[in-house]
Amino acid sequence: MKITIIGTGYVGLVTGACLAELGNDVLCLDLDANKVAILNNGGIPIHEPGLDVIVASNRANGRLKFTTDIEQSVAHGDIQFIAVGTPPDEDGSADLQYVLAAAKNIGKYMHGFKVVIDKSTVPVGTAEKVSKTIASELQQRKLDTASFSVISNPEFLKEGAAVEDFMRPDRIVIGSDNDALGLKAKAVMKQLYAPFNRNRERTYWMDVRSAEFTKYAANAMLATRISFMNELANLADRVGVDIEAVRHGIGSDPRIGHSFLYAGCGYGGSCFPKDVQALERTAREYDQDLLILRAVESVNDHQKQVLGKKVVARFGADLTGLHFALWGLAFKPNTDDMRAASSRVLLQELVSRGATIAVHDPVAMDEARRVLALDFAATPDQLAQIHYVKHPMDALDNADALLIVTEWKAYRSPEFSQLKAKLKNPIIFDGRNLFDPIDMADAGIEYHGIGRSVLTQVE
CATH class of the missing domain: 3.40.50.720 (NAD(P)-binding Rossmann-like Domain)
Structure with missing residues (x-):
């Protein structure tokens, strides 16, 4: 044809x-x-x-x-x-x-x-x-x-x-x-x-209209599942619950399933953010208010700030003189897409507070340079606080902590003894829950996941 x-x-x-x-x-x-x-x-x-x-x-x-x-x-x-x-x-x-x-x-x-x-x-x-x-x-x-x-x-x-x-x-x-x-x-x-x-x-x-609607409904549902789990994860951190255990527990219900139940530091990309907004806009044109989707969007905006807030809670509001390693720039693995990526929000937060950051991504480095140059166009001196490295382990040199934003497979099984030796402080802020907090404690690494404070004493 x-x-x-x-x-x-x-x-x-x-x-x-x-x-x-x-x-x-x-x-x-x-x-x-x-x-x-x-x-x-x-x-x-x-x-x-x-x-x-x-x-x-x-x-x-x-x-x-x-x-x-x-x-x-x-x-x-x-x-x-x-x-x-x-x-x-x-x-x-x-x-x-x-x-x-x-x-x-x-x-x-x-x-x-x-x-x-x-x-x-x-x-x-x-x-x-x-x-x-x-x-x-x-x-x-x-x-x-x-x-x-x-x-x-x-x-x-x-x-x-x-x-x-x-x-x-x-x-x-x-x-x-x-x-x-x-x-x-x-x-x-x-x-x-x-x-x-x-x-x-x-x-x-x-019919044609139903097909058009189906696409938006599908992406809105997936975005809703992500924001739902992220909101529960934030509560889990407060009450001493392991959100990963909860995910397995509820995902085993066939009415719920396991897909898109991973807590993290927010969704990005070209589809979910704009499709949720577009569906909300359509609803307003017909005098409808999609309360759930408004909440989904609000939760996701907040979730992109969670990792930065964890860093500030640990190191203080003024990060001047501190240096961090960041693994993962693309909004998800296996792509170089930086649209609405959580890394962009985190970098803005860290840089504005005076930190320097060594960043790595397996494929998104060139796209990140282009996008971040636009993000920091008004403050080029701040852009100079971001350094790009060719190997993930190189980012760790003399870093006060490691921050993980994208769940690339290449980041899942590092040599933890080497990782610990390279970091100035053995601290990991894991925005995608790649590692088990008990394993990290056994390795002598201070670990901050998303909804994984099961080892934290409940007050």
Whole structure:
């Protein structure tokens, strides 16, 4: 099948590469000439395990191409995936300017029947706006406006496991209309996703608005579970409870399950923060107040400050002259994504109090340099308090404590005797609960986890 992917960001590039891997003829459009040049020269602008392999192989066999030519991209695909960014607007709503610009270009250049697929995460009603935008362009060209159908096909990809998620989906959600054009588009979608349904049917068919809503509901539920556990973890610290034991206890209930119950120093990334905000904004437009989601967002904002508060409680408000090691900059493992990362909040807190910090991340160092330069643009002298090291153990040299922000596998099994010898003070602030507090006590290490003060005497 001939497919066009509009946008070569995280979702677009993974979608295009994976569909090419299945034998489709895929052309990816991006208006960023530098990004397209990188892709055409064999590079990958994002870090995603396994993506470089399938992009390279499908570029080599001619099934995956990249262009900045809008007219060429519209002419190429009978199926047009819109996979552009939907960043949060000032009021928290999803900014649809790039989605609607893509729709306008499709209407401006299309000939013949097109299936237009909203792959970007968009609020309820976006498909109707996309349809009106395309129809308006066709009317201006005096062409048949009944020559396309807009489908909602939200993505459910986890950064760090996106290729696996796409190639082995647990569900495929498709929203379509039930008119003649919608049924025609539905037949195209069935053919497109047939390889994924050979073992069992994974496709969930619904109306367009319900499909748009499903994506937001899924991310809001996951964010809620995280904030719920984080709030309980903060209470656990006060009452002398081990939140890890609690997690196992409640997760064993099949009605609850174990996923997304890990306490930590807050969630980040491009999806959860903006999707929770966008769903809240949608609710306000309909005079609804989503009290739970407001609390989820508030808890997460607070949770990103918890590690810094633990440091201040231990060392005092003035951190001048103190030096810390920090492991993990990306918002989660297996990605270089720094969007809404907890490390950014923590670094602002430590630097503003006068500390210096040696930081390490397995893949996000370059992105961190770029992002932190923006964060500290108004205070470049403070940026100089952050030092980047090539090896995690090098960050420990003469540090007053180690802070762990991202749960990379490379950080899970350090040589604790070496770690203790390198630190000025054998203290760990573990924002992801990688280590057991009893083991740390046995090793002579002062340990501060999230909700793991089980060894602390209850007053």
